[in-house]
Amino acid sequence: MAADASGPSSSAGDEPPLSDAQRALRAQLLATEHWSLLASRSTTQSEVLTRIAIFLTLVSAGLVSLGVLGNATGFRGWFGAAAIGVLLLLVLLGVITLVRTFNVATEDLMYVLAMNRLRGAYLDLDPGLAPYLLMAAEDDQSGASRTYHFLWERNVSVVFGSSMMIITVVTGVVAGLFAGGLVALAGAAGWVAVVVGAATAIVLVVVVLRRGYRQYRRTFAEHVPLRRTPPA
Numbered sequence: 477m478a479a480d481a482s483g484p485s486s487s488a489g490d491e492p493p494l495s496d497a498q499r500a501l502r503a504q505l506l507a508t509e510h511w512s513l514l515a516s517r518s519t520t521q522s523e524v525l526t527r528i529a530i531f532l533t534l535v536s537a538g539l540v541s542l543g544v545l546g547n548a549t550g551f552r553g554w555f556g557a558a559a560i561g562v563l564l565l566l567v568l569l570g571v572i573t574l575v576r577t578f579n580v581a582t583e584d585l586m587y588v589l590a591m592n593r594l595r596g597a598y599l600d601l602d603p604g605l606a607p608y609l610l611m612a613a614e615d616d617q618s619g620a621s622r623t624y625h626f627l628w629e630r631n632v633s634v635v636f637g638s639s640m641m642i643i644t645v646v647t648g649v650v651a652g653l654f655a656g657g658l659v660a661l662a663g664a665a666g667w668v669a670v671v672v673g674a675a676t677a678i679v680l681v682v683v684v685l686r687r688g689y690r691q692y693r694r695t696f697a698e699h700v701p702l703r704r705t706p707p708a
Contacts, residue, residue, distance in 0.1 A: 513591050520587075528573060535566055542562055545559075557661075560657050564654060574684060581692075613703060615703060647684075648676075652673035652677030659673075
């Protein structure tokens, strides 16, 4: 990991002044790396959004299938076992999609920090660019937040309206249906099945969001920035 500094790296002061050709070469290399990060970030985002769309399609198809099956069997006989099987499959797919979605969120933060560091390198080459950069050149937590939204500091609505929240809530609901179905299949009263299902959904959502927050905090606990955002 790189050494921490509030400005350019400490080794930069020991280097001899760069010629115009060297500056041009460095700018070209940095731009190539920047485009590589942008392409990787775009590919990763497209992949996880496709996974989420596939999962939501499977949930819709699974619930419609259970409705059709229930009408055909009168919700009796082997319908209960079939419903549990379908819901178990959806829960497993939901958990897999959740894991990938939260991993991609961490990867996206990784790409943002890397591109912030490159902007810092651009400023090392030409400090006069600073007034024209709306996104941050500091690769710390404040710099990442500014890059994600540079007009003002956003609140919890960022998480509440995210794709992660959609997939978390849907998976929680499916897990609640599965747990409630198991309890009902075991012969418990209807209200017990509802309570167990609701509790399962809530617990899953809380656990997943807590894990995502811990993963976010771990990123900045292990990352050592080259530039830190100056105090306000």
